[in-house]
Amino acid sequence: MAIQFDETNLLARMVGAADGVTVEELASTERLASAALAGVKALTDGGTIGFPNLPKDTDLANQIVAHSAKAQGSYDTVCLVGIGGSALGAWALDCALRGPHPVQGDHSTTKPRLVILDNVDPEFVHLALLSMKPKKTLVVVIAKSGATAETVATFLIVRAWLEAGVGAKAVRSRVIVVTSEGRGDLKVLATNEGYTTFHIPENVGGRFSVLSAVGLVPAALIGVDILGLLRGAARMTTIAWKSDLAANLPLRAALFQYLALTRKGKTIQVAFPYANRLWGTAFWFRQLWAESLGKAKNRSGEIVHVGQTPVAALGTTDQHSQVQLYMEGPNDKVFTFWSVKKPSQVGAIPVERTGLEGFDYLTGQSLAKLLDAECKSTQAALTENQRPNCLFTLDRVDAEHIGMFFQLLEFETAFAGEMLNINAFDQEGVELGKKFTFGLMGRKGFSDFKKRYASYETRRTS
Ligand code: PA5
Numbered sequence: 001m002a003i004q005f006d007e008t009n010l011l012a013r014m015v016g017a018a019d020g021v022t023v024e025e026l027a028s029t030e031r032l033a034s035a036a037l038a039g040v041k042a043l044t045d046g047g048t049i050g051f052p053n054l055p056k057d058t059d060l061a062n063q064i065v066a067h068s069a070k071a072q073g074s075y076d077t078v079c080l081v082g083i084g085g086s087a088l089g090a091w092a093l094d095c096a097l098r099g100p101h102p103v104q105g106d107h108s109t110t111k112p113r114l115v116i117l118d119n120v121d122p123e124f125v126h127l128a129l130l131s132m133k134p135k136k137t138l139v140v141v142i143a144k145s146g147a148t149a150e151t152v153a154t155f156l157i158v159r160a161w162l163e164a165g166v167g168a169k170a171v172r173s174r175v176i177v178v179t180s181e182g183r184g185d186l187k188v189l190a191t192n193e194g195y196t197t198f199h200i201p202e203n204v205g206g207r208f209s210v211l212s213a214v215g216l217v218p219a220a221l222i223g224v225d226i227l228g229l230l231r232g233a234a235r236m237t238t239i240a241w242k243s244d245l246a247a248n249l250p251l252r253a254a255l256f257q258y259l260a261l262t263r264k265g266k267t268i269q270v271a272f273p274y275a276n277r278l279w280g281t282a283f284w285f286r287q288l289w290a291e292s293l294g295k296a297k298n299r300s301g302e303i304v305h306v307g308q309t310p311v312a313a314l315g316t317t318d319q320h321s322q323v324q325l326y327m328e329g330p331n332d333k334v335f336t337f338w339s340v341k342k343p344s345q346v347g348a349i350p351v352e353r354t355g356l357e358g359f360d361y362l363t364g365q366s367l368a369k370l371l372d373a374e375c376k377s378t379q380a381a382l383t384e385n386q387r388p389n390c391l392f393t394l395d396r397v398d399a400e401h402i403g404m405f406f407q408l409l410e411f412e413t414a415f416a417g418e419m420l421n422i423n424a425f426d427q428e429g430v431e432l433g434k435k436f437t438f439g440l441m442g443r444k445g446f447s448d449f450k451k452r453y454a455s456y457e458t459r460r461t462s
Helices: 023-045 051-056 058-071 088-098 122-130 149-166 168-174 185-193 213-221 226-240 249-262 276-293 315-319 323-328 367-384 399-419 428-440 447-461
Strands: 003-006 077-081 113-117 137-143 175-180 196-200 268-273 295-297 303-306 309-312 333-340 389-394
Touching (some): 003 249, 003 399, 023 249, 058 213, 077 149, 185 196, 213 226, 226 399, 249 333, 276 309, 276 399, 295 428, 333 367
Parallel strands (some): 175 196, 333 389
Antiparallel strands (some): 003 389, 295 303
């Protein structure tokens, strides 16, 4: 298998029974795992959720490939306007397959550039527009609801910028829309203006949509092998439907996270990639895990306020920033390391003797070996301090492995949701804030929320 999961350091025999999973706990929850598998299968077969079937849709992928082939040569920048599940997957793909980009760097530097406009920070949007040329930019606007305020507002600005640069007529050929088929104002606009449009299946939620047109359209435009992504994801789907817990990697990973949260009080999961290429994926995963599993009510309607807070930390960078807390602070975290067996570069350290002891032991070795040693050492040190941790190892970072990894994490999330007896596929918790924003921005039908916001302000000042 091209991705492995090593749970040894989650076991009680490694970190003690207070923090690690015991053999009895595992044995007593095997049936829960089987029920979770059956639950996700039933939701899939009944059509309630669609992400498991996305890898099969090679017709859509071929259409997208054909469309991007036609557009090739006419752009040097793809400007993605979208937010949350409509943006993070594309960023993760860009970072993994054309990166790595500097952690705190500018947008993608690989050509064609991918510029993602998500946060509605006016300074950020202004600078991004200055960095692009309208005649050389394709705009992809993505919103499943077709009405997300951030996306709509930014798109209006980008569209005006495009029109000023290429003229009203040419705008049509430079905008691609990804949205729901039968609803939403973005769909209406796309039809009225004649924009090329790809649809998002109704049963695929934003954070599970990276392998739908949401991720595939921008990915194909920047040259990612999207059929390879789907091949990898299809392979993981086969694994995820296996009934044998030992062979079903996402189910096993979900069960361990479930036990870490519910039996050991590990309310925080640190996703800890030791590869800059996986940094975008860590941010994509944060949304997937947080929005899917952070819920007030369980399926029976009882108030549970459940969830595990996902945190992203980067390899040796965060060893020098977060690990002190991880080793000695509250023992409320479970660590999931992500490592890559065969990075595309080894970073050979020249054989050059300096006569200095602090330098010479490293000469003739490599950055890959050092990174691996640091990852192993951090795991060992955490384990010695009774901090449970586990490891995903990807053989390589290429389209197939990334497709596999996305699908693994999506299945793991779906299974964990079933184990927690919550609906992992809604996001009621983000709705109220959205409605207040609509009220404050004067959207028709939301004046009650404007009033409700005013009463909140009164309470604050009284
Ligand atoms: O996962 C989700 O459903 C959300 O995070 C959405 O992706 C996000 O709110 C953006 O929604 P939309 O695609 O409708 O603009």
